[in-house]
Amino acid sequence: MDAQKIALVTGGMGGLGEAIxxxxxxxxxxxxxxxxxxxxxxxLWLESQADAGxxxxxxxxxxxxxxxxxxxxxxxxxxxxxxxxxxxNADITRDAAINEMTREKWQLVMRTNLDSVFHMTRQVLDSxxxxxxxxxxxxxxxxxxxxxxxxxxxxxxxxxxxxxxxxLALEVARKGIxxxxxxxxxxxxxxxxxxxxxxxxxxxxxGIPVGRLGEPDEVAxxxxxxxxxxxxxxxxxDIAINGGQHLY
Numbered sequence: 001m002d003a004q005k006i007a008l009v010t011g012g013m014g015g016l017g018e019a020i021x022x023x024x025x026x027x028x029x030x031x032x033x034x035x036x037x038x039x040x041x042x043x044l045w046l047e048s049q050a051d052a053g054x055x056x057x058x059x060x061x062x063x064x065x066x067x068x069x070x071x072x073x074x075x076x077x078x079x080x081x082x083x084x085x086x087x088x089n090a091d092i093t094r095d096a097a098i099n100e101m102t103r104e105k106w107q108l109v110m111r112t113n114l115d116s117v118f119h120m121t122r123q124v125l126d127s128x129x130x131x132x133x134x135x136x137x138x139x140x141x142x143x144x145x146x147x148x149x150x151x152x153x154x155x156x157x158x159x160x161x162x163x164x165x166x167x168l169a170l171e172v173a174r175k176g177i178x179x180x181x182x183x184x185x186x187x188x189x190x191x192x193x194x195x196x197x198x199x200x201x202x203x204x205x206x207g208i209p210v211g212r213l214g215e216p217d218e219v220a221x222x223x224x225x226x227x228x229x230x231x232x233x234x235x236x237x238d239i240a241i242n243g244g245q246h247l248y
Contacts, residue, residue, distance in 0.1 A: 008083045010034045010063050010120060011090030013045045015189040019216035020087055023224040025054050031086065032076060034061040063090045073123035082110035083124045085227045088117045088138040093151050105154045113157035116163055132175035135227040138165050141184040146246040162238045169236035178235035180226050185242025188213040209244035
């Protein structure tokens, strides 16, 4: 991968986002991670990554807010000139059964998980079109593919991402830009590992044919491939990476 490629990863601090940042950096990219205005540990994260040998940049962006995305991406473009790769990874959960789902929980998840994909992509696409090269990867979820009780807002937001992927892929295919979706299953992130051990043992792991949680680095490897020159013929795809938990 060209060492000059510039990658922007939303929700890049921690969990899968961190693994993606690291993998893209190892592939030769200059990596910029976005973080929420509610995150007050950005500097500590950058320091910890520097100690591990990764020289990342960071930009505070509220991905749920169009104006914040326009301002943040505008600053990045002013500073570095372009964005070659966009990974829409930022998301949240606000779980509840539908009869307990508030409008606030629904709207917050949709704005953060789905609206953000439009907000961020809209800001970076013109420069990709101008250079006729770009990679956009949207991080969805197994929940979008098979459904998830108690996560109707999350599943709907993640399913909507792939409709966006397919439509945009058709619009920009002849411009050297690929757009793909990656749908991970259960990964060894803090959100999953904080579940009660008994739930993991009796409810989660038995449903995964390979018998274990996925590693964030495994998903990050797939993302890095989709962002590479070698993946130029892959576009409009939704790639499952879930240990065989859901086959379709």
